[in-house]
Amino acid sequence: xxxxxxxxxxxxxxxxxxxxxxxxxxxxxxxxxxxxxxxxxx
Amino acid sequence: xxxxxxxxxxxxxxxxxxxxxxxxxxxxxxxxxxxxxxxxxxxxxxxxxxxxxxxxxxxxxxxxxxxxxxxxxxxxxxxxxxxxxxxxxxxxxxxxxxxxxxxxxxxxxxxxxxxxxxxxxxxxxxxxxxxxxxxxxxxxxxxxxxxxxxxxxxxxxxxxxxxxxxxxxxxxxxxxxxxxxxxxxxxxxxxxxxxxxxxxxxxx
Numbered sequence: 293x294x295x296x297x298x299x300x301x302x303x304x305x306x307x308x309x310x311x312x313x314x315x316x317x318x319x320x321x322x323x324x325x326x327x328x329x330x331x332x333x334x
Numbered sequence: 335x336x337x338x339x340x341x342x343x344x345x346x347x348x349x350x351x352x353x354x355x356x357x358x359x360x361x362x363x364x365x366x367x368x369x370x371x372x373x374x375x376x377x378x379x380x381x382x383x384x385x386x387x388x389x390x391x392x393x394x395x396x397x398x399x400x401x402x403x404x405x406x407x408x409x410x411x412x413x414x415x416x417x418x419x420x421x422x423x424x425x426x427x428x429x430x431x432x433x434x435x436x437x438x439x440x441x442x443x444x445x446x447x448x449x450x451x452x453x454x455x456x457x458x459x460x461x462x463x464x465x466x467x468x469x470x471x472x473x474x475x476x477x478x479x480x481x482x483x484x485x486x487x488x489x490x491x492x493x494x495x496x497x498x499x500x501x502x503x504x505x506x507x508x509x510x511x512x513x514x515x516x517x518x519x520x521x522x523x524x525x526x527x528x529x530x531x532x533x534x535x536x537x538x
Binding site (some may be wrong): 300302308317318324 | 355513515520
């Protein structure tokens, strides 16, 4: 979680998410994805 | 419109923030057909003064059955399917949970949780016509119970935790039809310490 107030731009966020979305396969369903292609704990 | 090889996107809450960011970047893609769902279509005029032919602004208020049904109709007529549904529309009340009235709490959950259910349920017939079948629910790390050690934006955080579970329910039920449902954290676009302040702009 963001604790140091480091932020990214909306454009950077969206670009990252689009890359993740493009690559999604059925086996990736139901995971808590981030814009960086990593997962978060529930 | 010939779009058998195009990818058809529908994005809710596309008038600002991350939704607008999606609309702007998707429309630049070759072979993308982009439907931008917004409460007020005029709000997009200044961002797309000369909308390209692959860009469609659709009135879509996720808190309204009629509005969402009408949006489904438009997309059905124009593209006949949705390849990627991005449930992005969300609101925040900018308040700690102790200061959040029941009406305000209900309003946040109505948009952020019920609105996603309403939209997804209405669009599923079009998603099932796709060979891509992806539904992206814009969540947040604020919705993680494991990570949430500091309560700001209590109603918002509650809504995103509920959205995560809603996404998993859809994923379980539609796995055999090959639909990829995911909740997604957009990254730290909001400074945590200023989260409440910055969220306020969402609530107009």
